[in-house]
Amino acid sequence: MTMKASSRQVDGVTIVDLSGRITLGEGSVVLRDTVKDLSTQGQKKILLNLGNVTYIDSSGIGELVSAYTSVRNSGGELKLLNLTKKVHDLLQITKLYTVFDIQDDEASAISAFNR
């Protein structure tokens, strides 16, 4: 299954709903291009909804890290929403769970941006 990304705006936050696999190749490229486009458009508050991400490999993890650092370096914020157990476990093993701001609820995540 390839990865799909669609964006929507809620209270000034850009929510990117991702589904499928974030792996070396197409999945990583879709994520990279999506975040790059949002940054180019000047979006500073980006929430990646990973609820329908079924699989992620080390390349996908690297792409999440890259998205996080590029958004932060341009003065923005990037948070993660709705991690599946697989993604949660991978971020915990790689100690990235403490790096990302991870949210379980969309409304709370939006509030966290606007505090």
Add this chain to the structure above:
Amino acid sequence: MNGTRVSYTLESSLASVNKAEQAAGEVAAKSGFDVDECGRIALAVREATVNAVLHGNRYDPNKRVIVSFDTTASTLTVAVRDEGPGLDPATLPDPLAPENLLKQSGRGIFLIRAFMDEIHIRTLSPGTEITMIKFVRGSGRDGNKEANQ
């Protein structure tokens, strides 16, 4: 259960990575691993095959990746071999070190070590072979988790 061996000779392509991952999941399921373990084994094999295709053979169409699965009643052993310049495990950075935590790459071998019970990296001439072993739960060997090179 008698031992079985399956081997695939693959092109240096992303399609091969997906094929190796899928085969690993199927072999692991037949070996009696549960769904979560099958997923971890498949990911470890995917990472090893990515290394072989990307860093080893560097997508060279003239070079092949060989992925083999050996199963016994107590173990699943997967070997991934490339024809690249060779990998020195001593040069691999620790992805958990603070200075590496936000690096984009360098987590593949780390994840293999996390998900498999043993890993051995052997330099060939040319190439690298990564051998990964997972013990079947209840076989009496599954508590013996350690990582070697």
